[in-house]
Amino acid sequence: GQQVMQIPQYQHVQEGEDFTTYCNSSTTLSNIQWYKQRPGGHPVFLIQLVKSGEVKKQKRLTFQFGEAKKNSSLHITATQTTDVGTYFCAGISGNTPLVFGKGTRLSVIA
Amino acid sequence: ETGVTQTPRHLVMGMTNKKSLKCEQHLGHNAMYWYKQSAKKPLELMFVYNFKEQTENNSVPSRFSPECPNSSHLFLHLHTLQPEDSALYLCASSQGSEHPGEKLFFGSGTQLSVL
Numbered sequence: 001g002q003q004v005m006q007i008p009q010y011q012h013v014q015e016g017e018d019f020t021t022y023c024n025s026s027t028t029l030s031n032i033q034w035y036k037q038r039p040g041g042h043p044v045f046l047i048q049l050v051k052s053g054e055v056k057k058q059k060r061l062t063f064q065f066g067e068a069k070k071n072s073s074l075h076i077t078a079t080q081t082t083d084v085g086t087y088f089c090a091g092i093s094g095n096t097p098l099v100f101g102k103g104t105r106l107s108v109i110a
Numbered sequence: 111e112t113g114v115t116q117t118p119r120h121l122v123m124g125m126t127n128k129k130s131l132k133c134e135q136h137l138g139h140n141a142m143y144w145y146k147q148s149a150k151k152p153l154e155l156m157f158v159y160n161f162k163e164q165t166e167n168n169s170v171p172s173r174f175s176p177e178c179p180n181s182s183h184l185f186l187h188l189h190t191l192q193p194e195d196s197a198l199y200l201c202a203s204s205q206g207s208e209h210p211g212e213k214l215f216f217g218s219g220t221q222l223s224v225l
Contacts, residue, residue: 004152033213042112042200042216043153088153097143097166098214100153 002027002093006101014109019076021104023089030092032065032072037103038085046074046087079108113137116201116217123191124225131186131220133201140206142184143214144176147198159184160206181206191224198222 003026013019023032031050035043047056049065049072056063060083062075072091076083086103093099114135123129135142144156158166159178173195175187184201200219204212 035214042218043214044112045213045215048213090153097155097158099155102150102152 002091002096002099004089004091004099004101006089006104008104009102010105010107012107012109013079015081016078019079019083019106021074021087021089021106023072023074023091023101025070025091025093025099027070027093029069030094032069032092033090033098034063034072034074035088035090035100036085037088041085043088076106079106081108081110084108112215112217114201114203114215114217116199116220118220119218120221120223122223122225123188125191125193127191128187128189130188131199131201131222133184133186133217135182135184135201135203135215135217137203137215139203139215140181141204141212142178142181143202143204144184144186145200145202145216147200147219148196153200157186188222191222193224196222196224 005024033048034046037043047063052069053067054065060077064073086105088103090098090100117132141160143158146154155168156170157176173190177185198219198221201217202214
């Protein structure tokens, strides 16, 4: 079945450093979504990408969807302590429900 | 705050107990979901209800029994669980359609411990 791999599993950065998490699918995706889960919280929708090669920005966050629609990345510029949490990608292929990656847990050291 | 409310927030139960998790959404959505979140595993989809019809059952053991009486309410009935069923159970909702891929609104989850 469809698999979504996400790396790295953990990332520790100094406040102010950049951070990137990568998502790869075993199948071509119709769209990809990103969620953030704060410690002790629940996943919260961040963004959805649909088009091949699409790039979207939300303040310091930049989301990319690969040309082949099989990979995606989330880049955070100049991390802040409020960025702490686990970032999940979730992909859709065909009519299957969302498949989530394992997530990347981000720690930011002040 | 997300419009999806789950109760209880925490639950401890023995393997012979019967309990139910409740989810209610106030967003006017027509699709509701149960996910299981365990440590070191991806979010696992358990059940999907779209317009009150169950459309997904991801090979979930029969000790988990979902119920969707209307598009605003979703239950997960639990009986004779195993310790490995201990996890965070998340409810989510979305607008609902024949085409998956809508964004999900999650509740705060029920942290379940099976002793």
